[in-house]
Amino acid sequence: MDTEKPALSQADTALTDVDSSPAVQNSSCDIRFLMVNGTSFRLTVPASSTIHDVKDAVIQHRPKELADFLKDTNPNAAATPTKVDDIRVLHLGKFLDDVKTLKECNFNTATNEFTTVHLSVRVPSNPSDEVKDKFNKKKPPCCQVM
Structure with a gap:
């Protein structure tokens, strides 16, 4: 009886080395950002990114x-x-937390699927408004008990 193993084709060897393939190591996350008014936008970032990196990507891309x-x-x-x-x-x-990676937060890395997150933005006030408010505020009334 012949116990010769069949030769592996390139496709077969690609399947055996799935864990070390660059596609898996460099997988990405498609993130859908949902805001309180119901509008949303998407960004695709590497799965190894931290939440800080994702926030920075939002700032850099400046979505409309x-x-x-x-x-x-x-x-x-x-x-x-x-x-x-x-x-x-x-x-x-x-x-x-900013230091956690997307993988640690269980974000979906599957192809054609996205993870929905809610986005909360602290709206920076206009500095000139702060100056106006500072000078327009009246001093609180004083009380004196006798």
Whole structure:
């Protein structure tokens, strides 16, 4: 009886080395950001990214939907957030820590599927408004008990 093993084709060897393939190591996450007014936008980032990296990607890409949302909610605010600390990401009822990776947060890395997160943005106020408010505020009345 001949126990010769069949030769593996290139397709077969590709299947045996799935774990070490660059496609798996460099997998990406498609993230759908949902805002309180119901609008959303998507970004695709590497699965090894941290939440801080995702927030930075939002700032760098300056999505039109986010700028429109911020303009509608506060006309005096900047068009997009400028600091990572101004953005909070909510996933499955929890605010995500900046140091966690998307894999640690159980984000979906499957092809053609996305993970929905809620985006909370601290709207930076216009500095000139702060100065006006500071000078326009009246001192609180004083009480004296005798």
